[in-house]
Amino acid sequence: MHTFTSRLIKSQIGRKLTISIILFSSLITLITTGFQLVNDYKGDVNRITRQFTSIEKVNLDVLAASIWVIDERLINTQLNGLIQLPDITYISINDDSGQVWTSGTPTPENTIEKTFELFYSSGSDSIAVGTLLVQADLKAVYEKLLDRAIIILLSNAIKTFIVAGFILFLVWHMVARHLHTLSLYCQRLDLDSPFEPLKFDQNNKKGDEFHQVSSAINTMQQQLRTSFSDIKKSKQDLQDALTDRERLLALETSYKDELASQVKERTQELEQSLLVLKRAQEVLVEQEKMAALGGLVSGVAHEINTPIGICLTAATSQLVHIEELLLLIHGENTTLEEINTILEEYQESCELIVSNITKASTLIQKFKTVAAQQSQEELKTFNLKQALIDSHESMKILFDKQQVEVQFDLSPELEIKTNLSLLKQITTNILSNAYSHAFKKVDKSIIIIRAKLVENNVNISIQDNGSGISMDAATHIFEPFYTTSRNEGGTGLGLSAAYNAAILLKGNIRFEPECELGGACFLLSFPITQDSTDDES
Structure with a gap:
C-alpha cells in the first residue's frame, strides 16, 4: 500500500493533472458560489422590501388612527407586532406634536431603513399625523450568506479533492504505471542481450493503445537488433579491410621505393638525353636562322637586282646612244631631228635609271624598317580616334x-x-593593304575600325567587306617579301613592317579568318598609358 501511494504521488503527469483539475474546479466553485451568494443576497433584500411593502399596505392606516386618538396601548401593541417581523430590528413613530414611540435597538450601519408618512383620513381630507421609521438589520443576512458560502466551498472542495484523487488514481492506473514500465524497459534495453519483448499489465486489452505501443516497440527493437547485427558484421568487415589496407600500404611503400630508384635512374638517363636534344635543338635553331637569313637575303637580292638590272640595261643603252650621237655629230649629213631622237632616247634611259634607283632606295628603307630592333621615339599623349582618322587620311591620298x-x-x-x-x-600598312587588294570585286567598299580598352590594353580591330585572305596566304602574310601581287608592284613588306611595329609596342597583331563584314580582319593589341579618366570603349 505504501509503494502504491508513493508511486501515485510521484507520478508527475498525475500531479500536474490533479493540480490543474483542483485549480480549475476551485475557479469554477468560486464563480458559481459568488453567483449563488449574490442571488441569495438579492433574494433577502427583496424579502425585506416585500415586508416594507406589507407594512405600508396593512399597518399605516391603523397606526395613523391610533396616533390621531393617542391610544398608547394600541400603538405599543402594534409596535410590538411589527418588531416581531423577520429582519426588522428597530421601529420609530414620531407624531406631529413631537412625541416618539420606539421599539427595538437602532443600528448605525449595515441596515436597510424606510420612512413612511402617516395620514389620518377624515372624510375626504387626509391629515398628516406623523412618520413611521422601519429599520431592517443586514447583519443576519450577511452571517447567513457567510455560513452558506463556507458550506458551499467546503462541500465543493471535498468533492474536488475526491474527484482529483480519483482522476489521479485513474491516470496512474491507466497511463503513468505503463509509462513507468516503458521507462524501466528502455533503461534495461541492451542490444547485446537476448531479446525480451515489452509487455504491459495483463489487464490491458490487446486492442488498446498501450498494446499497440508495445507491439510497435517490439517490432522496432527487432529491426534495430537486425540492423545492429549488420553493423557489427560491417564493422568486422571494415576491420578486415583496414588490415588489408595496411598490408597493401606497406606493399605500396615498397613498390614506391623501388619505383623511386627506377625513376631516379630514368631521370639521369632523361637528363643525358635532354642535353643531347638541347645540343640538337641549338643546331636546328642555327640552321633555321641561316635558312631564314638565306630567304631574307634572297628576297632582298631579288627585289634589288630587278631595278639594278634595269639601271644597267639603261646605262648600256645610254653608252650606245652616246656613240651614235658622237657619230652623228662628226657626220656631214647629220640632221637635228636625228640628234633629237637620240637625246630623247637618252632622256628616257636617264628617267628609267632614276626611277629604278628610287625604287631600290625605297626597298632599302622598308627593309631597314622591317629589320629595326626598337624605336627611340618618345611616347606621346594623343586622341586615339583623331590619330586613326589622320592615319587614314594620309594613306587615302595614294x-x-x-x-x-x-x-x-x-x-x-x-x-x-x-x-x-x-x-x-x-x-597605314593594314589600310593600304585593304585598299590595294580587298575591293576588286566589291560594289560598295566598307571598312570598320573599332577600339576599346580592356584593363590597361587597347584593342583595335580593322575589318573590311572585301574578298578576304585565303588560309594558305594567311599563314605567310606577316613574313617579309611575301606578296600575292608581285607582278602589280607589291613588295611584301607592309604587313611585315606592321608586325614588327606591333612587337616594338610590346603588343601583338593577328589575322582573324571570320569577321562581321566577311572580309579580312586584323586585331591589334598593345599596352598603353591612359591619361583620360574616361573608361568608355
Whole structure:
C-alpha cells in the first residue's frame, strides 16, 4: 500500500493533472458560489422590501388612527407586532406634536431603513399625523450568506479533492504505471542481450493503445537488433579491410621505393638525353636562322637586282646612244631631228635609271624598317580616334580614285599615351593593304575600325567587306617579301613592317579568318598609358 501511494504521488503527469483539475474546479466553485451568494443576497433584500411593502399596505392606516386618538396601548401593541417581523430590528413613530414611540435597538450601519408618512383620513381630507421609521438589520443576512458560502466551498472542495484523487488514481492506473514500465524497459534495453519483448499489465486489452505501443516497440527493437547485427558484421568487415589496407600500404611503400630508384635512374638517363636534344635543338635553331637569313637575303637580292638590272640595261643603252650621237655629230649629213631622237632616247634611259634607283632606295628603307630592333621615339599623349582618322587620311591620298566608306567605332574622348609613329605605321600598312587588294570585286567598299580598352590594353580591330585572305596566304602574310601581287608592284613588306611595329609596342597583331563584314580582319593589341579618366570603349 505504501509503494502504491508513493508511486501515485510521484507520478508527475498525475500531479500536474490533479493540480490543474483542483485549480480549475476551485475557479469554477468560486464563480458559481459568488453567483449563488449574490442571488441569495438579492433574494433577502427583496424579502425585506416585500415586508416594507406589507407594512405600508396593512399597518399605516391603523397606526395613523391610533396616533390621531393617542391610544398608547394600541400603538405599543402594534409596535410590538411589527418588531416581531423577520429582519426588522428597530421601529420609530414620531407624531406631529413631537412625541416618539420606539421599539427595538437602532443600528448605525449595515441596515436597510424606510420612512413612511402617516395620514389620518377624515372624510375626504387626509391629515398628516406623523412618520413611521422601519429599520431592517443586514447583519443576519450577511452571517447567513457567510455560513452558506463556507458550506458551499467546503462541500465543493471535498468533492474536488475526491474527484482529483480519483482522476489521479485513474491516470496512474491507466497511463503513468505503463509509462513507468516503458521507462524501466528502455533503461534495461541492451542490444547485446537476448531479446525480451515489452509487455504491459495483463489487464490491458490487446486492442488498446498501450498494446499497440508495445507491439510497435517490439517490432522496432527487432529491426534495430537486425540492423545492429549488420553493423557489427560491417564493422568486422571494415576491420578486415583496414588490415588489408595496411598490408597493401606497406606493399605500396615498397613498390614506391623501388619505383623511386627506377625513376631516379630514368631521370639521369632523361637528363643525358635532354642535353643531347638541347645540343640538337641549338643546331636546328642555327640552321633555321641561316635558312631564314638565306630567304631574307634572297628576297632582298631579288627585289634589288630587278631595278639594278634595269639601271644597267639603261646605262648600256645610254653608252650606245652616246656613240651614235658622237657619230652623228662628226657626220656631214647629220640632221637635228636625228640628234633629237637620240637625246630623247637618252632622256628616257636617264628617267628609267632614276626611277629604278628610287625604287631600290625605297626597298632599302622598308627593309631597314622591317629589320629595326626598337624605336627611340618618345611616347606621346594623343586622341586615339583623331590619330586613326589622320592615319587614314594620309594613306587615302595614294588611292584618291577609290570610294571607301570608313566607319570609326570608338569613344571620341579616349586619350592614350604610346608611340604614335609606330601605331600609324601599323594602321597605314593594314589600310593600304585593304585598299590595294580587298575591293576588286566589291560594289560598295566598307571598312570598320573599332577600339576599346580592356584593363590597361587597347584593342583595335580593322575589318573590311572585301574578298578576304585565303588560309594558305594567311599563314605567310606577316613574313617579309611575301606578296600575292608581285607582278602589280607589291613588295611584301607592309604587313611585315606592321608586325614588327606591333612587337616594338610590346603588343601583338593577328589575322582573324571570320569577321562581321566577311572580309579580312586584323586585331591589334598593345599596352598603353591612359591619361583620360574616361573608361568608355
